[in-house]
Amino acid sequence: MASGRYWRRQNTSVNIIVTGGFEPNFAVGFIKGLAANGVKVCVVSCDETAPRLEEAGIVHLNLRGSQAGERPFWVKLGNLVCYYERLLLLLFRHRGATVHFTGTFRNKFILWDGLLMNLCFRALAGRYLYTVHNVLPHSREHSRFFRWVYQRVYRIPHILLVHTGRARRQLIEEFDVPESKIRLTSIGLNEEMPVTALTPAEARSRLGLGAQERVILFFGKIDEYKGLDLLLDAFERLDVYEARLVIAGGFRSQPYRDRIHSQLRRMERKSRVSLYERFIPNEEAEVFFKAGDVLCLPYRHIYQSGLVFLGPRFGIPMVTTDVGSLREFVGGEFGIVTASNDAAGVASALELFFRNPSRFSREEILAQAQNYRWEVVCRELVPLYASRSSGTVSFAVSQTSSESGCRSDNLYIAAREKPCSKLEGQRL
Numbered sequence: 001m002a003s004g005r006y007w008r009r010q011n012t013s014v015n016i017i018v019t020g021g022f023e024p025n026f027a028v029g030f031i032k033g034l035a036a037n038g039v040k041v042c043v044v045s046c047d048e049t050a051p052r053l054e055e056a057g058i059v060h061l062n063l064r065g066s067q068a069g070e071r072p073f074w075v076k077l078g079n080l081v082c083y084y085e086r087l088l089l090l091l092f093r094h095r096g097a098t099v100h101f102t103g104t105f106r107n108k109f110i111l112w113d114g115l116l117m118n119l120c121f122r123a124l125a126g127r128y129l130y131t132v133h134n135v136l137p138h139s140r141e142h143s144r145f146f147r148w149v150y151q152r153v154y155r156i157p158h159i160l161l162v163h164t165g166r167a168r169r170q171l172i173e174e175f176d177v178p179e180s181k182i183r184l185t186s187i188g189l190n191e192e193m194p195v196t197a198l199t200p201a202e203a204r205s206r207l208g209l210g211a212q213e214r215v216i217l218f219f220g221k222i223d224e225y226k227g228l229d230l231l232l233d234a235f236e237r238l239d240v241y242e243a244r245l246v247i248a249g250g251f252r253s254q255p256y257r258d259r260i261h262s263q264l265r266r267m268e269r270k271s272r273v274s275l276y277e278r279f280i281p282n283e284e285a286e287v288f289f290k291a292g293d294v295l296c297l298p299y300r301h302i303y304q305s306g307l308v309f310l311g312p313r314f315g316i317p318m319v320t321t322d323v324g325s326l327r328e329f330v331g332g333e334f335g336i337v338t339a340s341n342d343a344a345g346v347a348s349a350l351e352l353f354f355r356n357p358s359r360f361s362r363e364e365i366l367a368q369a370q371n372y373r374w375e376v377v378c379r380e381l382v383p384l385y386a387s388r389s390s391g392t393v394s395f396a397v398s399q400t401s402s403e404s405g406c407r408s409d410n411l412y413i414a415a416r417e418k419p420c421s422k423l424e425g426q427r428l
Helices: 024-036 048-057 073-093 105-122 144-153 165-175 199-207 228-235 256-264 281-292 326-330 343-355 360-371 374-384 412-415
Strands: 015-017 041-045 060-062 098-101 127-132 159-162 183-185 216-218 245-250 273-276 294-297 318-320 333-337
Touching: 015 024, 015 073, 015 159, 024 041, 024 048, 024 374, 041 048, 060 098, 073 105, 098 144, 098 245, 105 127, 144 159, 159 281, 165 183, 165 294, 199 281, 216 281, 228 256, 245 281, 256 281, 294 343, 318 326, 326 333, 333 343, 360 374
Parallel strands: 015 041, 015 098, 041 060, 098 127, 127 159, 159 183, 216 245, 216 294, 245 273, 294 318, 318 333
Antiparallel strands: none
């Protein structure tokens, strides 16, 4: 049997950030923002965030491993079991600490993630915070089952953090969440995307674009709710000389990919569309944003978009549909919001932009964006952590491998008496 010392309570004057592998750029930016304000944390990281946290000198423990999806279900399940077991033991040994879950609960495991793990976080934490990125998951807004589940999810944490006033109102009015339980905080500027001395002319040269072309950029993961098909319809009717549409990103759904490719084949202006169908790493994003004249976000529905806080990183103006809380951030200083959320509305807004593109100065956008730096955004959150963070952050665990997706360390060995080495290098 494992020695009793492995089950003793360790340091509770600490803040544990559990990212769940969610959006590495968001997670790292947020954590760096807390650190810049003097909040000491230990992060439950994954393979994608671990090197960046290491470089920033932030204490972390890589329990999540890698997350690519090319494995059989049983392998993924084994990796998840390993992760959950180690995470719960970590929280048990530091029970009473402040725990902040900044990820999302997966739809496939919503009863386990959203209810059981959620309850475990609450039971083991002295204070439990949960960031609500979307009040209901994408494509589940009209599901009675998911609404029933999230009615219970939101009762569990001590504090809920939301990014928009709309989400705050929805929690209060539709989910009966007490107003005192909610903290409103913006998403921060995506400072994980590197910015170099690359000029717009050089960026266009790399993409084979002409200096006189009017470049509309659609960037990021492609899914139906993001409205690329609406943008293609709008582009067909667009009355803008030398207009060029650049699409950069990978598809989340094969049926939607097939639909978009079919639409592209039928387009009269398909020769004016450039498609970069792949994941765009951070290091390449600058080329697209500096080559573009305007970033278009033709969403069908959204609460808030990380792209709203990526575009200003490069000073690019935006055209967005009027959904969710996009108007709160885009309207006025950062771009144009459409009058209607259809192809005609998107086309009209783009034409309005190109009639006077100098109306939006990249320098002014860059200056305004400084108000959304993570260091600034996180400043108001310090009281949620500061009273519980003192001294040096340390954990009674020691990793022995840097390559395993389900690593062996003293914490895990204490619980199972042997490492989970068979899952080495596998991804979820």
